[in-house]
Amino acid sequence: MDSSIDQKQRINLLxxxxxxxxxxxxMIAVAYVCIFxxxxxxxxxxxxxxxxxxxxxxxxxxxxxxxxxARHSKDSNPLAENxxxxxxxxxxxxxxQPIILQEAKRHGxxxxxxxxxxxxxxxxxxxxxxxxxxxxxxxxxxKTAESLGVVDSFxxxxxxxxxxxxxxxLLNQFEGDVxxxxxxxxxxxxxxxxxxxxxxxxxxxxxxxxxVKYYQHYIFDPYFTTKHEGSGLGLTTTHSIxxxxxxxxxxxxxxxxxxxxxxxxxxxxxxxxxxxEVRMIAGQGRVLVMDDEASLRKIVGRMLAKLGxxxxxxxxxxxxxxxxxxxxxxxxxxDAVILDLTVPSGMGGKEAIxxxxxxxxxxxxxxxxxxxxxxxLSNFQEYGFKGMMPKTFELxxxxxxxxxxxxxxxx
Numbered sequence: 001m002d003s004s005i006d007q008k009q010r011i012n013l014l015x016x017x018x019x020x021x022x023x024x025x026x027m028i029a030v031a032y033v034c035i036f037x038x039x040x041x042x043x044x045x046x047x048x049x050x051x052x053x054x055x056x057x058x059x060x061x062x063x064x065x066x067x068x069x070a071r072h073s074k075d076s077n078p079l080a081e082n083x084x085x086x087x088x089x090x091x092x093x094x095x096x097q098p099i100i101l102q103e104a105k106r107h108g109x110x111x112x113x114x115x116x117x118x119x120x121x122x123x124x125x126x127x128x129x130x131x132x133x134x135x136x137x138x139x140x141x142x143k144t145a146e147s148l149g150v151v152d153s154f155x156x157x158x159x160x161x162x163x164x165x166x167x168x169x170l171l172n173q174f175e176g177d178v179x180x181x182x183x184x185x186x187x188x189x190x191x192x193x194x195x196x197x198x199x200x201x202x203x204x205x206x207x208x209x210x211x212v213k214y215y216q217h218y219i220f221d222p223y224f225t226t227k228h229e230g231s232g233l234g235l236t237t238t239h240s241i242x243x244x245x246x247x248x249x250x251x252x253x254x255x256x257x258x259x260x261x262x263x264x265x266x267x268x269x270x271x272x273x274x275x276x277e278v279r280m281i282a283g284q285g286r287v288l289v290m291d292d293e294a295s296l297r298k299i300v301g302r303m304l305a306k307l308g309x310x311x312x313x314x315x316x317x318x319x320x321x322x323x324x325x326x327x328x329x330x331x332x333x334x335d336a337v338i339l340d341l342t343v344p345s346g347m348g349g350k351e352a353i354x355x356x357x358x359x360x361x362x363x364x365x366x367x368x369x370x371x372x373x374x375x376x377l378s379n380f381q382e383y384g385f386k387g388m389m390p391k392t393f394e395l396x397x398x399x400x401x402x403x404x405x406x407x408x409x410x411x
Contacts, residue, residue, distance in 0.1 A: 003300075008351070010134075013371075014250055014303050019138060030044050037385040052296055073287025081218055082296065088302060093372060095156075096118070096124070096156055096160065096270070097342060098342060098343070098348060099156065099157050099160050099161070099343055099344075100114050100115060100118075100160060100164075101343040101344030102345050103160055103164040103165070103344070104164060104397065105344055105345070106164075107164050107165060107168040108168070109164060109167060109171070111206050111213075112177070112215055112218035113163055113211070113215055114160075114167070114216050114255065115161075115209045115214070116210055116212075116213075116214035116215040116217075116218060117138060117163070117167065117182075118137050118138055118163075119162075119210075119214045120207055120210040120211045120214060121134075121137070121138055121139040121207075122136065122138070123136050123411075124137065125137070126154055126155075126156045134151035135154060135159075136153040136154050136155075136156070137160060137163070137168075138159050138160060138162070138164075138167075139163075140153050140159060140162060140163060140166070142372070144162075145159075145162060147396055148162035148165060149162070150162045150242045156281045165309075166185070167181060167185055170184045170185055170189060171188060174192070179198060179208060180192055180197070182207065182208050182211055182280050183197075183198040183199060183204055183208060184247040185198050186203070186204045186207045186208070187201055191196070194265075198235070202245040202285060206410045212277045213219035216251050221283070221384075240392075242263055242265065243260070245265050245266075246265075246266055247263060247265040247266065248262070249261060249262065250262045250264075250317055250353060251264050268279075271298075274321070279396075280306050280307070280395065280396055280399050280400075281307075281396075281399040281400050281403040282308040282399065283307060283308050283309060283334030283399065283402055283403055283406060284308050284309060284334050285309055285310070285332070285406060286309070286310045286311075286312070286332065286334045286336075286338065287304055287309045287310065287311050287314075287334060287335065287336045287337070287338065287402070288311075288314065288320060288323060288324060288327070288328070288334040288336075288337040288338070289301070289304070289312070289314070289337075290311050290312050290315075290316065290317060290320035290337065290338065290339045290340055290343075290349070291313075291315075291337045291338075291340040291343075291368070292315050292316060292343045292344065292345065292346065293338060293340075296391075297313045297395075298394065299343045300393055300398070301313065302339070303393060303395050303398050304398075306395065307398065308403070309402070312334075314390075315343075315346065316343045316345070316346025316347050316348075317339065317346060317347030317349065317351055317352030317355070317395055318346060318352075320337065320339065320356075321347075321352060321355050321356060321359070324356060324359065324360070324363075325359060326338065328359070328360065333360075334365065334374070335364065335406060336365070336401055336402060336405055336406060337350060337356065337363065337364070337365045337366070337368045338365075338368055338369065338389065339353060339365055339367055339368055339385075340368055340369065341368065341369035341374060341376055342370075344370060349365075349367050349368070349369075349376075349385060350376055353365050353367070353383055353384045353385060354383075354384065356384075357384045363384075364386045364387075364405050364406060365384065365385050365386060365387075366386065366387040366388065366405055367383070367385045367387075367388050367389070367391040367404070368390070368391055369389075369390065369391060370390070377390065386405040387401045387402075387404060387405040388401070389401050
């Protein structure tokens with residue numbers, strides 16, 4: 001390094017270097033999810049020096065595993081003004097998440113796509129009725145509903161189960177072409193076959209555009225994945241990394257051409273403060289972990305072992321409750337339990353904690369979830385939990401939370 005650079009410049013350079021390192025980490029997370037899973041997608045990192053009139057952009061763009069020229073207009077800066085319009089459907093939509101995840105997994109369909117269809121069709125109104133007579137969340141026509149065994153189209157569970165099954169049938173019928181399947185879902189498979197593509201119907205084309213728009217908003221949600229065995233946490237992790245650095249991530253997609261991700265991070269001319277040393281808080285005791293993701297159970301088990309805890313695992317709330325009962329009777333009770341809030345194919349943490357409190361009013365339970373906007377996380381004590389752990393897990397945070405829960409005090 002040039003000796004003419006003074007100490008302040010050195011510190012500023014270090015600050016920018018560390019930030020760019022985090023940018024690359026976020027890029028790796030996105031690339032892992034999208035490139036190595038076989039998608040044709042484009043990624044752009046825009047590193048902006050907001051302290052200057054003319055931003056200095058450092059860009060990295062990947063297309064299907066190769067590098068290409070970045071295309072970004074400096075006139076559009078979401079750090080200055082967020083122009084995107086996220087989809088907010090309130091707590092009502094969260095009630096339907098478990099059944100959506102369960103049925104999407106059962107039929108091998110993207111849960112984000114099902115959410116987008118529901119949003120476009122009914123706006124998450126289970127009592128919605130169209131002018132043509134379609135009913136419920138996924139707007140099933142009476143004859144379609146009857147053929148799928150639906151007794152009550154206004155019943156959310158029946159409607160979603162039938163709707164996902166029907167959409168999967170259309171995907172199979174049109175050889176996995178999502179756009180043709182969406183067109184058939186709206187206009188009927190016969191019209192798609194007659195026109196050998198999307199019918200020239202205004203409402204159908206508008207419906208497809210709406211679904212695609214909502215779909216792009218949902219891809220950062222936990223458990224979004226296009227792989228049947230995928231975890232769906234990669235883009236959620238990326239989103240979390242970017243937000244922690246006061247940044248912004250956007251997605252643009254054109255059907256048949258690919259998808260572009262833009263990551264914006266603010267740079268600072270401030271000197272780097274000395275980092276406070278964060279120590280690992282070890283402990284001891286038996287911890288029961290309930291989560292339906294085998295890979296996550298394995299990771300948490302390793303973390304707990306490193307922290308000094310013994311661990312056992314359950315795939316859903318029902319199994320966890322039986323294990324807790326058995327351990328209590330055998331005088332090898334668990335010192336703490338970690339409960340996943342959302343389990344698509346079984347009992348989740350919210351129901352499990354109510355039953356555990358009946359068994360043991362003093363149970364020390366920690367709720368975990370990838371849905372940061374879920375009211376249970378922000379008000380976990382009202383539901384009987386002693387602590388909260390957002391996904392994805394971090395070793396130091398896990399140690400700190402368990403220490404606080406077991407000691408009953410904040411550090």
